[in-house]
Amino acid sequence: MKIHNFEQFEEQITKNQDIFKEEVKDNKKVILICGDSGCVANNSLKLKEKFDLLINQKNLQDRFLVKLTGCFGFCSKGPFVKIMPDNVTYHKVKEQDIFEIFESHLLNNVIVERLLYNKTKDISLIDFYNKQKKIALDGCGVIDPHKIEECFAIKGYTALKRCLSSLTSLQVIEEVSESGLRGRGGGGFPTGKKWLTAYNQQNEKKYVICNADEGDPGAFMDRAILEGNPHSVIEGMIIAGYAIGASKGYVYIRAEYPSAVKKLEKALEDAYEYGLLGQNIMGTNFSFDIEIRLGAGAFVCGEETALIASIEGKRGMPNAKPPYPAIKGLWGKPTIINNVETFANLPFILKEGGVERFKSVGTEKSKGTKVFALAGKVNNIGLVEVPMGTTLRELIYDIGGGIANDKEFKAIQTGGPSGGCLTKEDLDTPIDFDSLLAKGSMMGSGGIIVMDEDNCMIDVAKFYLKFICEESCGKCTPCRIGTTRMLELLEKISDGKGEESDLEELDKLAHYIKKASLCGLGQSAPNPVLSTLDKFKEEYLEHIKEHKCRAKVCKSLIKYHIIPEKCHKCGVCARFCPVYAISGTVGKEPFEIDPEKCIKCGLCMSNCAFKSIEKTTGGENND
Amino acid sequence: MISSKSKEEIYNIIEKRKNMETPLMMILSDIQNKFGYIDLEVQQIVAEALNIPVSEIYGVVTFYSYFSLKPKGKYVISTCFGTACYVKGTQGIIDEFCNKLKIKPGETTEDGLFSIDILRCVGACSLAPVVTVNGKIYPHVKIADVDKIIKEYKDKEVLMNENS
Ligand SMILES: Cc1cc2nc3c(=O)[nH]c(=O)nc-3n(C[C@H](O)[C@H](O)[C@H](O)COP(=O)(O)O)c2cc1C
Numbered sequence: 001m002k003i004h005n006f007e008q009f010e011e012q013i014t015k016n017q018d019i020f021k022e023e024v025k026d027n028k029k030v031i032l033i034c035g036d037s038g039c040v041a042n043n044s045l046k047l048k049e050k051f052d053l054l055i056n057q058k059n060l061q062d063r064f065l066v067k068l069t070g071c072f073g074f075c076s077k078g079p080f081v082k083i084m085p086d087n088v089t090y091h092k093v094k095e096q097d098i099f100e101i102f103e104s105h106l107l108n109n110v111i112v113e114r115l116l117y118n119k120t121k122d123i124s125l126i127d128f129y130n131k132q133k134k135i136a137l138d139g140c141g142v143i144d145p146h147k148i149e150e151c152f153a154i155k156g157y158t159a160l161k162r163c164l165s166s167l168t169s170l171q172v173i174e175e176v177s178e179s180g181l182r183g184r185g186g187g188g189f190p191t192g193k194k195w196l197t198a199y200n201q202q203n204e205k206k207y208v209i210c211n212a213d214e215g216d217p218g219a220f221m222d223r224a225i226l227e228g229n230p231h232s233v234i235e236g237m238i239i240a241g242y243a244i245g246a247s248k249g250y251v252y253i254r255a256e257y258p259s260a261v262k263k264l265e266k267a268l269e270d271a272y273e274y275g276l277l278g279q280n281i282m283g284t285n286f287s288f289d290i291e292i293r294l295g296a297g298a299f300v301c302g303e304e305t306a307l308i309a310s311i312e313g314k315r316g317m318p319n320a321k322p323p324y325p326a327i328k329g330l331w332g333k334p335t336i337i338n339n340v341e342t343f344a345n346l347p348f349i350l351k352e353g354g355v356e357r358f359k360s361v362g363t364e365k366s367k368g369t370k371v372f373a374l375a376g377k378v379n380n381i382g383l384v385e386v387p388m389g390t391t392l393r394e395l396i397y398d399i400g401g402g403i404a405n406d407k408e409f410k411a412i413q414t415g416g417p418s419g420g421c422l423t424k425e426d427l428d429t430p431i432d433f434d435s436l437l438a439k440g441s442m443m444g445s446g447g448i449i450v451m452d453e454d455n456c457m458i459d460v461a462k463f464y465l466k467f468i469c470e471e472s473c474g475k476c477t478p479c480r481i482g483t484t485r486m487l488e489l490l491e492k493i494s495d496g497k498g499e500e501s502d503l504e505e506l507d508k509l510a511h512y513i514k515k516a517s518l519c520g521l522g523q524s525a526p527n528p529v530l531s532t533l534d535k536f537k538e539e540y541l542e543h544i545k546e547h548k549c550r551a552k553v554c555k556s557l558i559k560y561h562i563i564p565e566k567c568h569k570c571g572v573c574a575r576f577c578p579v580y581a582i583s584g585t586v587g588k589e590p591f592e593i594d595p596e597k598c599i600k601c602g603l604c605m606s607n608c609a610f611k612s613i614e615k616t617t618g619g620e621n622n623d
Numbered sequence: 624m625i626s627s628k629s630k631e632e633i634y635n636i637i638e639k640r641k642n643m644e645t646p647l648m649m650i651l652s653d654i655q656n657k658f659g660y661i662d663l664e665v666q667q668i669v670a671e672a673l674n675i676p677v678s679e680i681y682g683v684v685t686f687y688s689y690f691s692l693k694p695k696g697k698y699v700i701s702t703c704f705g706t707a708c709y710v711k712g713t714q715g716i717i718d719e720f721c722n723k724l725k726i727k728p729g730e731t732t733e734d735g736l737f738s739i740d741i742l743r744c745v746g747a748c749s750l751a752p753v754v755t756v757n758g759k760i761y762p763h764v765k766i767a768d769v770d771k772i773i774k775e776y777k778d779k780e781v782l783m784n785e786n787s
């Protein structure tokens with residue numbers, strides 16, 4: 001099976017090109033089920049078991065094949081089951097639906113209408129997918145990541161072959177530069193430029209690192225790529241190794257992603273077996289190895305110098321730059337670090353004509369696409385890839401399907417703990433590195449959280465700051481102590497004890513921390529506070545002056561109140577109250593909450609069947 | 624004191640990773656996964672085997688939140704504290720778990736049955752808010768579900784005790 005030269009590689013590609021057609025020859029059907037962690041959490045493995053069981057019972061193994069793929073993208077409507085070659089996709093499939101799909105669709109060719117999304121058989125036609133373009137996600141949700149042959153079928157590793165057979169290292173770097181690819185890990189640094197720096201170093205040892213730490217809480221793009229098509233990342237890394245003259249690569253991946261690690265391990269094994277990794281790849285002089293290294297739950301380790309320290313077996317503390325890793329990185333050797341998605345773009349770019357195709361997508365200074373994990377209060381939560389330049393409005397309303405539960409849109413947060421919030425006024429901003437920065441946020445790695453009227457912006461700022469305080473490595477004082485001081489001020493405000501001068505103090509501290517911190521974590525830590533201060537100053541002032549939290553989130557500023565006229569005197573609330581703060585007589589007296597005892601857990605309200613309990617804040621109903 | 628069997632397993636882990644360059648993190652991950660914690664005694668074994676001062680290993684173990692110095696409860700309740708879960712109300716759920724089990728995040732109940740952990744995004748944001756118990760994922764958790772989840776494991780315990 002080992003590939004010893006370019007001809008043998010081409011043979012593999014030819015041999016496997018019709019693999020998907022072969023599977024469905026002679027009336028055979030293939031059942032694709034999303035096996036990404038997201039859908040697995042929603043029971044998708046059980047669906048496969050159930051299909052397999054039915055198929056085995058009837059001895060129909062030669063007619064039906066069940067496969068697990070990567071993420072379909074439309075996560076909130078998962079798990080998905082797709083039947084090929086009919087190209088019919090069912091959504092929100094439950095275990096008890098399998099029998100019907102089996103009997104009706106598989107055995108009798110009658111589509112199960114009730115499981116179609118919006119009555120659409122071909123799900124790629126719905127709005128959610130319409131404005132998307134797949135480059136980095138190529139293969140995700142299509143191939144079985146456990147089978148490298150399926151990756152060959154979508155022309156996997158052909159870019160590598162092209163580089164090895166007809167481009168010099170420098171030509172590869174030139175093509176990457178020419179494509180305009182910028183790093184997808186958040187900073188947007190031109191990838192070609194980084195590579196060139198490393199290429200120019202004279203050193204017999206150089207390294208390639210793939211940053212799969214994905215620290216932004218609420219983001220899962222990199223995980224989905226690694227689970228959906230790990231080979232695209234492996235291919236990208238090998239190409240990078242060839243370009244800069246490295247023979248060893250590391251994938252630094254967070255321990256919280258066990259199934260991504262497993263799929264990557266399998267993919268690496270397969271690549272070794274075919275000789276796409278290891279000694280003399282495709283018979284050339286070029287050799288490259290990849291090893292997995294696990295993170296252990298430290299956000300700062302996503303920062304490149306901290307990541308290197310972690311691989312070196314140290315506390316994950318960042319170091320001052322320069323020297324940049326491209327000059328002095330892992331074990332002091334020239335090292336390039338790129339994000340998972342950055343690598344996943346390379347197979348597309350380095351195929352014949354890829355540079356031009358890539359350049360034709362996106363805006364002038366941000367080429368290609370960006371993958372986002374769209375989450376929070378939108379209807380369609382999921383994994384999306386859009387051309388750069390798509391507006392936030394298109395992302396939230398056309399793709400995301402608008403705000404869930406008919407609530408009002410309030411803000412969109414990009415860039416995670418280093419980013420900022422954007423508001424209604426910013427919705428027509430095109431998504432690219434520079435436009436988002438100009439609006440006071442940033443592209444970040446791709447986490448997008450949509451917030452509605454029920455989210456308090458002070459609370460959100462507090463959330464991010466708490467995160468930073470916990471994750472600050474403690475090496476430099478501005479970050480370690482400054483962020484704690486900021487958090488204290490925010491807590492004071494959300495407790496209703498704030499003063500107007502606190503806002504100035506916050507602003508001042510924020511600027512000191514930004515200027516004086518050692519690494520990107522501290523330098524960007526105040527961003528969520530600064531951007532909410534800038535865009536939601538009113539809300540801050542309401543908290544301070546009127547002791548009002550309009551979203552009714554900040555506990556010190558809200559009260560629970562039973563509306564006597566609406567109370568059915570059933571006493572359920574009193575039974576749920578953990579602190580016995582509710583009194584009344586069943587059937588006789590309306591119940592009442594003792595504000596002194598109430599801990600504002602909200603259990604009474606969520607358990608009242610008659611919606612007789614309300615939350616008030618500030619002057620509202622607060623006698 | 625750790626048993627000689629555990630010791631042997633630790634040596635096996637070290638042996639398997641030893642030829643890597645700077646294998647410390649991988650060895651610690653393996654030990655954490657296998658035993659659920661890395662106490663001082665274990666750190667000493669690793670220190671000797673790798674010829675690294677134990678102080679340095681202690682520094683590493685305490686830096687990363689994935690490593691734990693103490694054993695955790697039999698059932699580790701991990702509440703996701705990622706942004707997607709947070710905006711959908713994780714805080715209330717954590718509070719309720721703490722309230723019901725009378726422990727704080729990071730602590731273990733006296734009977735050794737439950738620990739509460741805080742996780743940063745398990746990557747299932749479309750199911751927010753998410754709670755996992757020993758890896759089993761509970762999607763779209765509501766405050767009212769907290770009791771049920773705890774009960775599920777308490778019942779399991781009772782059943783196991785009855786059977787044994
Ligand atoms: C605090 C902090 C956390 C970071 N976390 C990540 C991360 O999780 N994933 C990532 O790819 N880059 C992260 N970065 C950016 C990396 O330092 C680095 O710039 C990036 O991996 C380079 O890859 P790229 O050029 O392909 O984007 C982080 C940076 C900082 C300052």
Ligand code: FES
Pocket residue numbers: 217218219703704705706707708709743744745746747748749751752753
């Ligand atoms: S934020 Fe909880 S799963 Fe992502």
